[in-house]
Amino acid sequence: MEPTLAVIGLNFRTSPVAIRERFWIAEPRRYETLHQLVRSEGIEEVAVLATCNRTEFIVWANDVPEASNSVLRFLTQEYQLKLCEWSHFYRLMDDAALTHIFQVAAGLDSMVLGEPEIAAHLREALQQAQKSGTSGRFLDGIIQKALAVSARVRSETAIADSNLTVPFASVELSIDVLGDLSGCEVLLVGAGKVSELAAKCLRSAGATRIKVMNRTQANAEELALKLNAKAVSCEDRLSHLKSADIVVCSTSCPHSIISLEDAQHIARARQHKPMVMIDMAVPRDIDPRVGEVDGIHLFDMDDLERVVKRDIRERRAAADEANEIVVHEVLGFRRKLMVERVIPTVVALRRRLEELCHEELEFVRKEYGPFTDDQDQILTTLAAHITQRLAGSLARELRELPDRTGQEMLTVAVHRLFQLEPSVMGEAGKEN
Numbered sequence: 001m002e003p004t005l006a007v008i009g010l011n012f013r014t015s016p017v018a019i020r021e022r023f024w025i026a027e028p029r030r031y032e033t034l035h036q037l038v039r040s041e042g043i044e045e046v047a048v049l050a051t052c053n054r055t056e057f058i059v060w061a062n063d064v065p066e067a068s069n070s071v072l073r074f075l076t077q078e079y080q081l082k083l084c085e086w087s088h089f090y091r092l093m094d095d096a097a098l099t100h101i102f103q104v105a106a107g108l109d110s111m112v113l114g115e116p117e118i119a120a121h122l123r124e125a126l127q128q129a130q131k132s133g134t135s136g137r138f139l140d141g142i143i144q145k146a147l148a149v150s151a152r153v154r155s156e157t158a159i160a161d162s163n164l165t166v167p168f169a170s171v172e173l174s175i176d177v178l179g180d181l182s183g184c185e186v187l188l189v190g191a192g193k194v195s196e197l198a199a200k201c202l203r204s205a206g207a208t209r210i211k212v213m214n215r216t217q218a219n220a221e222e223l224a225l226k227l228n229a230k231a232v233s234c235e236d237r238l239s240h241l242k243s244a245d246i247v248v249c250s251t252s253c254p255h256s257i258i259s260l261e262d263a264q265h266i267a268r269a270r271q272h273k274p275m276v277m278i279d280m281a282v283p284r285d286i287d288p289r290v291g292e293v294d295g296i297h298l299f300d301m302d303d304l305e306r307v308v309k310r311d312i313r314e315r316r317a318a319a320d321e322a323n324e325i326v327v328h329e330v331l332g333f334r335r336k337l338m339v340e341r342v343i344p345t346v347v348a349l350r351r352r353l354e355e356l357c358h359e360e361l362e363f364v365r366k367e368y369g370p371f372t373d374d375q376d377q378i379l380t381t382l383a384a385h386i387t388q389r390l391a392g393s394l395a396r397e398l399r400e401l402p403d404r405t406g407q408e409m410l411t412v413a414v415h416r417l418f419q420l421e422p423s424v425m426g427e428a429g430k431e432n
Helices: 027-038 064-079 083-088 094-105 117-132 137-156 166-178 193-204 217-227 234-243 260-269 288-292 301-368 373-400 404-418 422-427
Strands: 004-011 043-050 054-061 090-093 185-189 209-213 230-232 246-249 275-279 296-299
Touching: 004 064, 004 094, 027 043, 027 064, 027 117, 043 064, 043 117, 043 137, 054 064, 054 094, 054 137, 064 090, 090 094, 094 117, 094 137, 094 301, 117 137, 137 301, 166 193, 166 246, 166 275, 166 296, 166 301, 185 193, 185 234, 193 209, 193 217, 193 246, 209 217, 209 234, 217 230, 234 260, 260 288, 260 296, 288 296, 301 373, 301 404
Parallel strands: 185 209, 185 246, 209 230, 246 275, 275 296
Antiparallel strands: 004 054, 004 090, 043 054
């Protein structure tokens, strides 16, 4: 079976945050995951893209069903995947997989159309695979091309022009609950990029008092300095939670950091005065039951998605332009991949033709020789010319066929006609 691109994963379209957080893979765990999967059946190269909105396994597979089963076994063993949850996962291959990766890189498959951060996540996924030795020339080429497509989409369309982002959606939700945000106190739990963006959006909406809390105090102080905010200690977290009107959580902690008991204590201390808690983390930082506490309005990524969807209609025209670019780039890159696939066959064919011509040339020398040096040179040149013409013609046919099915049929025919080694067909995805 010929190597094939496949994408196996789930995202915000196919699963709620409660499912996504179960299969989110923390960065340190991704390296172990890559090493484990690349040794699994059906998989030749693999990269893992894991964000709050998706977990995807990008695979160069010599057998897609086997590769899918390997991913399924991994998720079952390591993340207790249940059979009923497999319906949240999609399996894409060939052009569908290539189109998906290009769309993801361009922000066309994001919660916010044109989201710029996803390209950085994809680049990071490639770097992790390269560092782990689980990507080769095919995944390297595909993901690098996807990043180039992303850059082209951003430069040639208005896809990234909207102000509505997930952090900005937090402002709308806060205003819905609290009304005017002037004078509101904001507590950022986590000192990453998402927290920074959320703080800037909330400040633009009127919130002036901002505190930053992070497990690593130095990171909290760094972000606080950048935002002209105040860094506070985790040791006093409950007192800071009580005084905050808006709490934005975005950490990489694998478990809840605000429990139901915490929330009940905070609500009583505030006399159930309304406050907003926004959980932008996957896995979630805040116990989902916190939303049941009187006075606390809890929003997670699913709620933010609903706000963001309001903007989709206005940006559809830009998305259509971007998709046209993706379709064009997929067609061009598919042709490149088809050429790559037949290289081992073309090389083997040329060698086989050279062997056949050499055998026939030796036969002619024995049967009709001896020849003069000039005559022998003419025969040798003629044999080389015939080899070149035949190999060149067949190579062109293999490379220029418009679809993969026709290419595979001709490849099989060439292998049978010229009795090429069967193993050559399996080498199309391997580096020479």
